[in-house]
Amino acid sequence: MDEVGDFNTPPGRRDSLPSYESIMSIEYSPDDTANNNTPCSSDSHRPMVSLPEVSSTNNGRIDVRVGSRCSQNLELLMSHQVPENYQTNETPTNGVPTWDIKLNIVIQVVGSRGDVQPFIALGNELQKFGHRVRLATHAIFEDFVTKAGLEFYSIGGDPVELMSYMVRNPGLIPSMKVLRAGEIQQKRTTLANILDGCWRSCIEPDSHSHVPFVADAIIANPPSFAHIHCAQALDIPVHLMFTMPWTSTRAFPHPLANLKYSGKDHSLGNLISYHFVEWITWQGLGDLVNKWRRTVLGLPQIPATEGPNLAETLNVPFTYCWSPALIPKPGDWGPNVDVSGFFFRDPPFYEPPSELREFLHAGASPVYIGFGSIVLEDPEKMLSIILDAVRRANVRAIISYGWANVKGPKLSHVHYLGDCPHEWLFQHVVAVVHHGGAGTTACGLRNGKPTAIIPFFGDQPFWGNMVAAVGAGPKPIPHKDLTGQKLAGAITYCLTDKVMSAARGIARNIKQECGVRAAVNSFHSHLPQHTMRCDLIPSQPAVWEMKRGKRTIQLSNLAACCLKNQGYLHEKNLKRHKTKSIFIDIRRWDPVTAISSASLSTVTEMADATVGIFRDPYREFKRHREKQNIATSDMASNKTGASAGGEYSGYGKDMALASVISFGKFLGRTSRGALVDLPLAAVEGMRAVPRLYGENVRDNHKATDWKSGMRVAGSAFVHGLHEGVTDIFVYTYHGKREQGTIGVAKGLTKGLVSLTLKTGAATMGLVAYSNQGIYHSLRTAMKQGLTEKVEQARWAEAEYIMRMEGNLPAYVQEVCGAFDALMVARDT
Structure with missing residues (x-):
């Protein structure tokens, strides 16, 4: 058993919850530690750095290493900010209003079959309230969706190619080999098509019946990426739902981050791990999203400072579909975040083929082994490992083909199986071995089956750790380290009494929940x-x-x-x-950084527009020449003898027009920077300074058009002038009462700062907010096409x-x- 590793994970009591630390700190195996691919690998040989180090691993996660100097600075910066703690609830069932409005709801899902299936259950539950539900996902799942009675809309993208790519290159940071092969650009093109598909799913008729459809609300999983932006364009609510943590918390690190934090407050390290994962994701996709927002939705670009954590900044409602019996809601997740329970659909009718029925009755209950939507690099090698493990463990096995089409020689103790509902199959097996997809994991636990997880990428290690933490299975074994002996050890461990007992205890807890109903209650409760x-x-x-x-x-x-x-x-x-x-606002901290940031953004866009004055005509020239060459080639092949250049000889007009458009962009960006962005940054920066010494800053209303801009400017002027003049007396009085003479000095200093900044912001705000409102009115008029x-x-x-x-x-x-x-x- 040395090669297998230690499978003696404490099973945990049936009625107790695992600690956050136990869930997130489980190691893979001794072999992983040696390869430095896990959060357990030693960091003693690394130098202390002042900035965090970020690097990719081979399992779809990232290493985040925060040295002592950086951690000290972070803890000093956060020392005066007390983390909020909210009253947690296990399921969002209390205080839910009666809902009787029948909505058009589009559910946008990017991922594998295991990602889609929970949302089918959600859609069926929503239909019970009279909602019209459209599930927008990849074309390959059309029959899967429509047979469940839901409307379907294809958003493009091939999940088979996506899974194959993730298995070959699971890291968030691509390798040079992948960059040279051009796969990154292919995936970016696919994502651009998915963004367009998600937008069309909100407003276009059914592709078959041609029945019109316009969404009244959006539900989405985070990897669909278009959700918030589509909701902003349509001015409708959006609600995110997912199978793994995506909201920052001090309780545990991001599931995709292997955190190495050298400071004293490890909870702060957990918190920043979420920001690093979001930041890396935005670096790779932000330009695509902004281009799509600008060209398709007619929305302004999102600055790099706001893009990574947009959902949290906007307090978008979030429902996590896992059992609170496994991971309860952390105390620092606000009221906009719920933990509902797993999503289970109604078991579909299934009549097993005679061969399967005969195999199940021919001996002891078999072990299920399958990797679902995973496209294996070497299916033959994986099959060899599985068969070797089955022989070593001396068990009968059902091996699922999956998308990798794993199928081997006919054996008396092995049955190869195609598509079969897990809800039915898992009632007839003794244990399950799979890749750690959220839906498969949930189904196995609901049926009380010990579970061994072989993760490939993404959140699969998270689910493996979760199962091991509650004692329902062994520690996860990464697929690259899998051997027949290790897999046999995992199967043998699953069949021990303590693991089977723990799995049955978890099943009893899960069966008392109704996650999909709780999620619908959560969705309704957050709607306006x-x-x-x-x-x-x-x-x-x-x-x-x-x-x-x-x-x-x-x-x-x-x-x-x-x-x-x-x-x-x-x-x-x-x-x-x-x-x-x-409304997506840029958060400001002080006038210096605010003006610097706005200036840099303005200069950058002005430079880009300047380059476009010369670049865009050249691109227009190349485009016409390519058309001319193609036409000439066609003429030659047809031997017509006609001139091909006449049609494209007058492209000087188009070149000049392209240059004029770029020059117009330059003037527009210069005007916006001088009249809107810089004054507004200065105002918001001055208004934000009192936050640095603990004062609450009054929120202004939004300037959405010229009328509201005038109102905001007037209101900000009155309040700013009043507070600036009176603060010098208020701060001095409170300082004297609390600290005597020293308090007077401190209060007088604060009052003078407030007098300068608040009156300055009030005065400059007359121009800044008015111009902001005028800008939004002009922009609204320019995007009338979308409206x-x-x-x-x-x-x-x-x-x-x-x-x-x-x-x-x-x-x-x-x-x-x-x-x-x-x-x-x-x-x-």
Whole structure:
């Protein structure tokens, strides 16, 4: 058993929860430590550094090493910030409002079948509330989704290629070999297509039935990346759901980060590991996302300082679909984060083939071995290891083909199996061995089966560690280190009484939960119900609004159509209702760094526009020459003798136009920098300074157009001037009362700083906020194309509802009556 490693992981009591440390600190095996591929490898030979070191591993994770000097600086910086602790709840079931508004919900999922399956269960549960649910994912899963009764929309991308790429190159930081092969650019192209597909899934009709669809809310897993941006473009709510921790916490490090923290406060190291993973991800994808936002959605670019942690900054609701019996919600996760429990679909009907039924009855219960969606580099080698392990462990086995199509010689103690629902199969096996996908892990634990995990990349080591921490299986064995003897040892360990007992205890806890129902409750509880309800038909979502005096009336598609057809209003009286607007602000800390950052951003974009004045005409020239060469080649092959150059000879106009457009960008960026960005950075930087000495800073309203810009400027001026003048007396008084003479000096100093900064911010804010509002109004006018496209999709949906609604006269009478009542109430 030396080669196998130590499988004697304490099983833990059935009714107790594992500690965070036990879940996140489990080692892989002695071999991993020797190879420095795990968080357990020694760091004594590394020099202490002042900045964190980040490097990739061969299992899809990153090493984050924070030296003593850097950790001391971090702890000094954070010493005055007390971490918030919230009242945690195991399942989001308390205080959930009754929900009766029927929404169009798009669920965007990027990943394997195991990533898609939990959201099918979620979609079916949402349908019970009358919601129309569209699951947007890869085309390969269309039958899987539609057979479950959900609408499907393809977002592009091939998960088979994705899995193959991840197995060959699991690290977040690509190797030189991968860069030379051009795979990174291919994956970036795939992601660009997925971003476009996610946006289309929000507004385009069904590709088969052509029934119109516009999303009222978005649910997504984080790797889909488009979620927040689509929600911002449509002004609708977004809710993220995932199978592993993605929200920063002091309780444990990011599952993809092997943390090496040299400071005293290890919880701070856990916290920053999330920021490093997000930062690395944004470095690779930020330019793609920003280009897509600018060209497709008509939204401004997200600065590098805000992109990595956008979901947390915006307090986007997050639901984690794992059992709180395994990992309870950390105390520093706020009320916008819930832990619901695993998502399980209703078991599908399955009639086993006769060969499988005969194998199951031919002897002792077999062990299941399969790697699902993983595309193996060497399937023959893996099959050889599996068969050797089965022989060593002296067990019967069911080996799943999976996407790698693992299939070997016919043996009496081995049965090879294709597609089969795990919900049914895992009831008939004694233990399970798999790659550690979240759905497969959950299904095995729910059925009380001891689980051995062979992780390949990503969150799979996290699930392996989780299973080992609760004693339901051995420590995970990375697939690159797998041997027949190690796998045999893992299987043998799974069959011990203590592991089987621990697995049954976990199953009892999980069966008391209903994760998918809790997740739907969480989703509903975070929706802005008051802004989503139609004023005339309360069970329908508001998608339009109209002004009547000082009152804004929220209308559903059906209500708007009824009023329009009865002559109560015209389309021009309506504008698109914004259920939940998303504003992405740049956080400022002080005026010096704020102005420096804004200046650098302005100069960079001005330089890029300047280069474009000369570069873009050259690109236009090359494009025309390529077309001309192709046309010439076609003419020659057809032997027509016609001139191919005439059509493309006049490309000087296009070259000049490209240069003029770039020059216009230069002028626009210069004007925006001088009139909006720099003044606003200075104002926000001055306003942020009091935070450095513990004062709460009043939040301004958002300047979304020229009118709100004027209001914000006036309000900020009045409050800033008042606080700046009065603070010198308030600080001095409180300082004298608390610290006497020394307090007077401190208070006087704070008061003078406040007088200078707050009155300065108030005065400059008159220009900055007004210009910001004007800029947003101009930008809104320039992106009318997107607004018109969304409104056209809404009207198409409204007309379809009118055609399909069976009891239309009753609705017309109800809507018109309710509208008249509202008008009477307004007049009185």
